Amino acid sequence: YGRAEGVLGDLAGATGLRDRLWLATKVWTRGREAGIAQIEQSYARLRTQRLDLLQIHNLLDWQEHLPTLRALQADGRVRYTGITHYRADAHAELERVLAAERFDWLQVNYSLAEPEADERLLPFCHERGIAVMVNRPFADGALFSRVKDRSLPPWAAEVGCASWGQFFLRWILANPAVTCVIPATSKPKHLADNSA
Numbered sequence: 001y002g003r004a005e006g007v008l009g010d011l012a013g014a015t016g017l018r019d020r021l022w023l024a025t026k027v028w029t030r031g032r033e034a035g036i037a038q039i040e041q042s043y044a045r046l047r048t049q050r051l052d053l054l055q056i057h058n059l060l061d062w063q064e065h066l067p068t069l070r071a072l073q074a075d076g077r078v079r080y081t082g083i084t085h086y087r088a089d090a091h092a093e094l095e096r097v098l099a100a101e102r103f104d105w106l107q108v109n110y111s112l113a114e115p116e117a118d119e120r121l122l123p124f125c126h127e128r129g130i131a132v133m134v135n136r137p138f139a140d141g142a143l144f145s146r147v148k149d150r151s152l153p154p155w156a157a158e159v160g161c162a163s164w165g166q167f168f169l170r171w172i173l174a175n176p177a178v179t180c181v182i183p184a185t186s187k188p189k190h191l192a193d194n195s196a
Contacts, residue, residue, distance in 0.1 A: 005045035013047050024053035024133075026084060027065050035065045039072070053105055055082035059093060066101060080104035086135055088116040095124055105131045110178070112171055113139035113146075126177035134172050134181045143168050165193050 005025060012018040025042045027035045043049060054069055056062045062083060072078040082105030085094055094106065106125055110117040114136060125132050138144060147164050161167040165183070172181050183194045 005042055009045050009047035022052045026055040026057040028057035028060055030061045032064050035068055051078050053080045053082055054078045055084050055107055057084045059083055059085060088114060091117060091121045095121055107133040107135055109136040110134045110172060111137050111139050113142050122175060122177035131179040132177050134178055137169055137172050137181050137183050163193050
């Protein structure tokens with residue numbers, strides 16, 4: 001979102017770390033030509049000609065973008081393809097799309113506050129070898145509001161959790177269908193805590 005691709009491209013170029021990064025982005029527009037233009041803009045901003053993961057965000061015009069993703073994958077410019085959504089009311093449609101077309105990744109909301117993906121979608125992906133990236137792990141901060149004046153239970157330390165953020169992330173990562181979590185933060189102290 002915003003300037004993230006450009007900032008990451010600049011940092012990767014300035015530090016020489018490009019070959020050590022795993023790059024993922026998404027297409028989120030209507031129409032084939034607009035999608036191609038947006039994807040090419042992502043390549044330019046990220047200063048790369050190869051993406052590890054290209055996702056169709058929120059299923060927006062997914063049937064129109066799918067041939068573009070397939071062509072980029074066939075050309076070696078995209079390693080994996082995926083689809084995303086951030087709402088539980090889209091889970092049934094995500095499952096229908098994943099049953100109809102082969103995608104390598106799914107990005108979906110899943111947390112203690114939004115556990116619906118575990119009913120069908122996560123087992124579906126696990127059975128079919130589809131990697132799962134979890135978004136909204138803190139439900140836009142709602143989980144922190146629920147525990148605001150509470151201490152972590154003593155047993156949390158036994159499973160390596162020193163904060164509520166770590167506890168919420170550990171719960172998500174305990175699901176065998178989950179490949180990774182994207183906590184989304186702009187604060188370095190939260191980045192360090194989430195990484196721990």
